[in-house]
Amino acid sequence: MQILSGQQLRALDEMTVHEEGITSLELMERAVTAFTGSFCKQFRPSSGPILIVCGTGNNGGDGFATARQLHRAGYNTHVVAAEFGKRSPDNQANFNAAKRLDFPFTLLRAGNPFPKPAPGVILIDALLGTGLSRPLEGYWAELIERWNETEDITRVALDVPSGLPADGPATGAVFMADHTFVLGYPKVAIFAPENAVYVGEMSLVKFKLSSVRTVLHVGPEGDIRPNQMLTEGYVATLVKKRGNSDHKGTFGHALLVAGSFGKMGAAVIAARAVLRAGAGLVTCHVPRSGYEIMQISFPEAMCTVDAHWYQTTGVGDLSQYATIGIGPGLGTEQLTAAALRDVLTRYAKPLVIDADALNLIAQSPSLFALIPKGSILTPHPKEFERLFGKTADSFARWRVQGEAAKRNELVILLKTNHTTIATPTGKIYVNTTGNPGMGTAGTGDALTGILTGLLAQGYEPATAATLGVYLHGLAGDLAAEALSQEFLLAEDVVNHVGAAYQELARVRN
Numbered sequence: 001m002q003i004l005s006g007q008q009l010r011a012l013d014e015m016t017v018h019e020e021g022i023t024s025l026e027l028m029e030r031a032v033t034a035f036t037g038s039f040c041k042q043f044r045p046s047s048g049p050i051l052i053v054c055g056t057g058n059n060g061g062d063g064f065a066t067a068r069q070l071h072r073a074g075y076n077t078h079v080v081a082a083e084f085g086k087r088s089p090d091n092q093a094n095f096n097a098a099k100r101l102d103f104p105f106t107l108l109r110a111g112n113p114f115p116k117p118a119p120g121v122i123l124i125d126a127l128l129g130t131g132l133s134r135p136l137e138g139y140w141a142e143l144i145e146r147w148n149e150t151e152d153i154t155r156v157a158l159d160v161p162s163g164l165p166a167d168g169p170a171t172g173a174v175f176m177a178d179h180t181f182v183l184g185y186p187k188v189a190i191f192a193p194e195n196a197v198y199v200g201e202m203s204l205v206k207f208k209l210s211s212v213r214t215v216l217h218v219g220p221e222g223d224i225r226p227n228q229m230l231t232e233g234y235v236a237t238l239v240k241k242r243g244n245s246d247h248k249g250t251f252g253h254a255l256l257v258a259g260s261f262g263k264m265g266a267a268v269i270a271a272r273a274v275l276r277a278g279a280g281l282v283t284c285h286v287p288r289s290g291y292e293i294m295q296i297s298f299p300e301a302m303c304t305v306d307a308h309w310y311q312t313t314g315v316g317d318l319s320q321y322a323t324i325g326i327g328p329g330l331g332t333e334q335l336t337a338a339a340l341r342d343v344l345t346r347y348a349k350p351l352v353i354d355a356d357a358l359n360l361i362a363q364s365p366s367l368f369a370l371i372p373k374g375s376i377l378t379p380h381p382k383e384f385e386r387l388f389g390k391t392a393d394s395f396a397r398w399r400v401q402g403e404a405a406k407r408n409e410l411v412i413l414l415k416t417n418h419t420t421i422a423t424p425t426g427k428i429y430v431n432t433t434g435n436p437g438m439g440t441a442g443t444g445d446a447l448t449g450i451l452t453g454l455l456a457q458g459y460e461p462a463t464a465a466t467l468g469v470y471l472h473g474l475a476g477d478l479a480a481e482a483l484s485q486e487f488l489l490a491e492d493v494v495n496h497v498g499a500a501y502q503e504l505a506r507v508r509n
């Protein structure tokens with residue numbers, strides 16, 4: 001699903017009004033009806049009294065309309081109308097309609113005593129939406145901050161948490177929502193890791209709008225930011241069907257170059273993930289000390305053994321492998337750097353580069369130019385910084401990520417709570433699966449294995465990366481559901497890749 005900028009969202013509203021011949025007030029009612037439909041599934045009238053704080057723009061207009069609809073649906077509703085500017089026409093219309101109804105309605109001006117939500121209140125923030133034009137200041141910033149500190153209430157943001165710009169970094173006070181109901185299309189700021197604390201749990205509220213294609217040209221040329229949100233429906237279409245006559249040769253033979261003395265676990269986890277993702281065969285190149293560990297831990301893998309006892313110093317013939325995964329637990333010794341240089345020089349097909357292989361490239365930047373086109377790089381933020389330098393915030397980092405992917409014709413991941421996947425064609429996908437339970441040793445190695453397993457099966461690199469990242473997060477979600485986030489080990493994630501495939505198959509059929 002497309003991620004739209006604030007400007008594109010405004011254009012889409014106008015296009016919808018124009019194409020359907022409806023008024024903007026009717027569109028607002030449509031958006032709010034979809035929102036309350038979604039809200040009422042999660043919060044019942046018995047969940048607690050509702051306090052809706054409404055601003056003077058269309059986000060506030062949505063708030064007044066929400067109050068009217070929730071009141072009619074039997075919710076105990078109270079409205080606070082913040083008066084900090086001139087009301088938009090649709091705001092005024094819904095303000096008037098709400099005022100006529102029989103529920104508490106308070107006007108709030110700067111300087112008034114701060115309203116204090118009682119314990120148990122569900123506070124709906126409709127103060128500011130995508131029309132934010134400057135940071136929140138003074139009285140209104142303090143109001144938001146007080147509410148952020150209030151305990152025993154549930155904070156719900158309508159469309160975006162107030163104070164959070166749709167397309168850039170936040171600089172002032174921002175409402176800290178437990179739950180954000182995003183209207184229509186996702187906005188990019190929601191996915192910045194530094195904004196997770198404001199957004200809370202996210203629900204996307206869908207309603208009928210014109211085709212997004214009509215507004216994709218809107219906005220500055222060369223705007224580099226995440227532009228696609230991965231959905232289950234889309235990812236499910238990426239999975240290849242298997243034929244009855246397919247065999248292990250069809251599904252590819254992957255080479256995994258991983259592990260060193262004391263870090264053989266990374267190689268074992270990654271090797272398992274290669275086969276669990278569906279590759280036909282995996283060979284692991286390991287140092288001598290890792291040979292028995294590998295064979296005993298994972299008998300399904302074949303091994304080639306390095307001349308060195310503790311680390312990888314040279315990999316033999318590469319011609320038989322459909323792809324290579326290199327990096328987990330590899331170590332950063334100079335002899336290993338030479339082995340990496342040799343692999344990158346001799347191998348021409350896309351491969352997966354992770355962990356210590358990325359650190360080695362950061363240490364010897366001349367290695368970067370040797371990476372075969374179409375390869376998948378999987379840095380986490382620290383590795384990303386070592387490779388591409390420091391950036392001020394997620395927005396700057398996404399730009400660097402997107403530019404590097406395009407310029408070097410690589411698929412570059414940035415592993416965060418919303419992993420982004422930048423492709424050579426300028427698309428930047430945001431992942432929506434995964435959970436904090438996956439912040440445990442070895443889950444990155446599992447991802448490398450999954451991606452290698454998908455490349456081995458002949459998936460195009462961008463497809464392997466989007467499917468692999470989604471599948472890995474989904475497996476983690478299913479594992480956490482079954483076992484709890486606290487309990488989760490990387491091997492649980494790998495063991496749930498099957499259930500994740502089954503869920504994708506269910507969605508597709």
Ligand SMILES: NC(=O)C1=CN([C@@H]2O[C@H](COP(=O)(O)OP(=O)(O)OC[C@H]3O[C@@H](n4cnc5c(N)ncnc54)[C@H](O)[C@@H]3O)[C@@H](O)[C@H]2O)[C@H](O)CC1
Binds near residue numbers: 009031056062128131
């Ligand atoms: N298709 C949809 O998703 C629909 C979404 N809708 C809602 O409309 C808002 C956007 O409305 P807009 O009027 O453009 O902006 P806001 O309500 O966010 O407020 C703008 C208003 O506030 C002033 N302002 C801006 N920044 C500040 C500030 N820091 N301090 C004080 N005042 C500020 C600005 O000057 C304007 O007057 C979107 O989020 C959805 O909620 C529609 O309902 C239609 C369908």
Ligand SMILES: [K+]
Binds near residue numbers: 059129157160
């Ligand atoms: K809001």
